[in-house]
Amino acid sequence: MTEHSRAAENAAARADEREALSAIFDGISLTDEIVEASLDLDAGDDDATLFEPGDKAVLRFALSPAYPLDAPATASVAWATAYRVPSSIKDHVEAAVAAALASSSGDAAIFSAVAAANDALNEEAERHAAAYASWRSAAPPVTSRETIVWEGTELTRRLIYSHHIIAPSKRAGLRECAQILGVTTLVKIGWPGAICLEGPKDRVDAFVNHITRWRWKQLAVRGEQDAEERALPRIFLETSDMSTFAGHLRAAGLQELFLRLFK
The missing domain is CATH 3.30.70.100 (Alpha-Beta Plaits)
Structure with a gap:
């Protein structure tokens, strides 16, 4: 197989993957070299949820001309409010993405990597909710003995x-x-x-x-x-x-x- 025909096969595989991703995900950003997919965050005003309103995360892929048959995709997570996300959660999500990319070597990898990132986030959200429920069940009712006022985000x-x-x-x-x-x-x-x-x-x-x-x-x-x-x-x-x-x-x-x- 010539280098030109192999490049054509990779380009066709990328095009097929983009078409499938467009049908699966709403609002996904797709080009022949870059893919950006928003991740599912457990966000809410209640501290029982892991993330707060306004928190966002995007999984960004860089695709070489040899992807997917002859080169892997690389990916990183961009957190809109990184300072609110513990390093342990970031590490868990990044490890899940890396494992998914490694197991998909030589084949389309974006869907499995996004799914792995969302699964890792869901695990963290469930762990947080369980820990919150544990202490919340034993917490005394809020009293009005003192009003505490705060503002700021540092x-x-x-x-x-x-x-x-x-x-x-x-x-x-x-x-x-x-x-x-x-x-x-x-x-x-x-x-x-x-x-x-x-x-x-x-x-x-x-x-x-x-x-x-x-x-x-x-x-x-x-x-x-x-x-x-x-x-x-x-x-x-x-x-x-x-x-x-x-x-x-x-x-x-x-x-x-x-x-x-x-x-």
């Missing part, structure tokens, strides 16, 4: 040390603050106590200002980080085990922040 983290977190009232109060403010809150109860917060700076500041007015034997902010994107999902988690608390931060790439707890 992202930040706080790591807080406490001599201990034992009292049911404090544990319930931390859940309530997380519910009202929509701030990621990881709590290590017992002796010592620790709290890690992540969210918009004004909300995190409101959280810290609120709980510092409670009666504590010792409470101190040991670590602060401003960030461009989330490392943790929007959930509340409580554990009595320090290694588990540290593990959550380590898995999110926040080992250095955790080490500030005892400095």
